Amino acid sequence: MSSLIHADDQGFFGDHGGRFVPPQLEAPIAEVAEAYAEARDDPEFLAEYEALLTDYVGRPSPLFFAKRLTAELGGARIYLKREDLNHTGAHKINHCLGEALLAKRMGKRKLIAETGAGQHGVALATAAALLGLECEIHMGAIDVAKQHPNVVRMELLGAKVVAVEEGGRSLKEAVDSAFAVFASDYADTFFAIGSVVGPHPYPTMVRDFQSVVGREARQQCLDKIGRLPDALIAAVGGGSNALGLFTAFLEDDSVAIYGVEPGGRSLDVVGEHAATMTLGREGTLHGMKTLVLQDADGEPSPVHSIASGLDYPGIGPQHAHLRDVGRVEYVTASDQDTLDAFQLLCRTEGIIPALESCHAVAHAMKLAPTLDAEQVIIVNLSGRGDKDIDYVAERLGVGTGSSD
Template sequence: MTTDIRSLEMPNAEGYFGDYGGSFVPPELQTILDEITVAYNEIKEDPEFINELTMLMKDFVGRPSSLFHCKNLSAKIGGAQIYLKREDLNHTGAHKINHCLGEALLAKKMGKKKLIAETGAGQHGVALATAAVLVGLECDIYMGVIDIEKEKPNVTRMRILGANVIPVTRGTQTLKDAVDAAFEAYLEDPVTQLYAIGSVVGPHPFPMMVRDFQKIIGIEARAQFQEKNGKLPDHLVACVGGGSNAMGLFTAFLEDKAVKIHGVEPSGVGLEDGKHAATLTLGQPGTLHGFKSYLLQDDAGEPLPVYSVASGLDYPGVGPQHSLLKDIKRVNYVTAGDEETIDALFELSRTEGIIPAIESAHAVAYAMVLAKDLPKEETILVNLSGRGDKDIDFVVENYGKKFGV
């Protein structure tokens, strides 16, 4: 496949990023998706919409999120300098609010009555429930019962905000099954509902739309890093499940060939044991939830069960643009396992006073490994996509003794 930088200007009119993406849905739903595409293409150029979203990002979310130099952690490792883009400081605690506000405003302008979505770690669910309150829409959130038990603080937040949290008991009872359930509910009434997909996945236009709302991360980070250091970072690092926080950071730097980009997938308890969610590392092209991308699948093309200590990363597919970026070798996709991720969570907490979400700790874990072998003058920018409030009970219960908690 070509590595011409112009191939990064995606998607095309049919929603394809190279060979990936598209829309594989029933004809009646395709009609609705076409309407969403038209509406989105109109409002993204509408000054009133842009001004409203900009105001909410500033006054409600608290943007721009800050850029922080981890001096203590960098000194302890002894290699490259590690910086964090602090999406964990956003209202609701993660990057998810960036696209949820955009999707909620779009739904209201289209005359929809309800927002529905899936959630794994609960950050997307909390953000969408928050956005629904703000614009005056109903909100249904589908969540696997395993994740409901694991992420109780976020479930409580969603319910306080008035969202209807619907337990999913089928299959693995985690994120993939929550997506299945939400998608089925959307098919029952796509006219009055908008399925606010939680990542850069799904049929067109969602991978494009979520990326566009999330790219504010990279736009801010690029300007902040240059202001602070007089240059661009040498490396970018972000965790990848569906891939929204990563695309949010990466998009602003894709044409900067000197900036090396690393996406970190969960290797769970081991790639060789099958208990992982390393889609780009071990998957093959396939179709899931209405789009084509790399997919962890069996010989019959059915999605395989996946696992990660991070509920927000255990998805067998990945965003179609990530699939393209892998093929053209613009992004280096690597892995971090459960053990090193939890170690990184405690290391960041105890050197910098920042408790990251388990998802984000995958990126921190890889950045720590990467930094060791680089000279001190090199720089690594990590997207700290969420904070760890939601995870502390789970972490203490399962790993606390190791760290004296």
């Protein structure tokens, strides 16, 4: 069962993963792999990281029983892993602090990264400010407009934000742009990838830093109900928040696991969804072999999601492997499902969630009524929805000062 968790020496999870980079990036990425292998066995590095998680991030995040949501839906009890309560408002800070500490250990002076919804960018800019590093964030122009509050936050924290106008002007292009800059200036720069994607060792490294989510949830569930949950649910774009929750439970066959990807506006139209696990094909993207949404020419296809953090045409290679072996079931939630989940959680629990997280809540709304009242579902509430307020208000026609 350990093959569910551990990549081989070349960074492959089954048939997926590896390191496929231009020759000029082979040495810099190998340097990261070597540095991380040393750091994760260094008690001083781990102690510094764990102290920041406690004293700076505010971990452990609560495991909250959503009593009114449960009553509204009927069936299983729903618990929310409250990553939205972390400093910076999402799970992203977990791996950003780890990557920034590693960069400083390696003697780098600058962090560079991509971001979609902006939460990775905000978290990395935060870590850079804390540790005295420069920071440059590349963000698709569509997402710059859609997630303006996070752009402001990044700039207030001292980061340079680069709006990417090429191609689809979204997350895939932001990754391309950041990689291009890194390739031209890697001596003093650390590429801090924002999910469990990219060339080895990034899928493993980011997963390891995020795995605190599942370790906490497992112990909290045992403490609260005296046993493991019956099901886990998390949204999947690149896949970091999902593997953060899933990893601690992968070897527990009694726990059903669901990853929820963006069904967007339509699964039948290319460019109207980001359902990589459902409709993707084998390909190579951003230095890894994985499933990729592709056009007729084999190029990454346009994608869409109501949630900027999920509009990516690939998937973390460990997720692709977990699908292959049947350990995780991957499903979709449409834009409308996501908006419905957003509104329901606001009104039943007083929690305004990120649209990314609402994909997971949407599947819980379908799953919970099919289970009995003694069963337990944990949903990873990966982020708060402050960044989405203006966009949702426009979609729903609220914020006019009157309501029925």
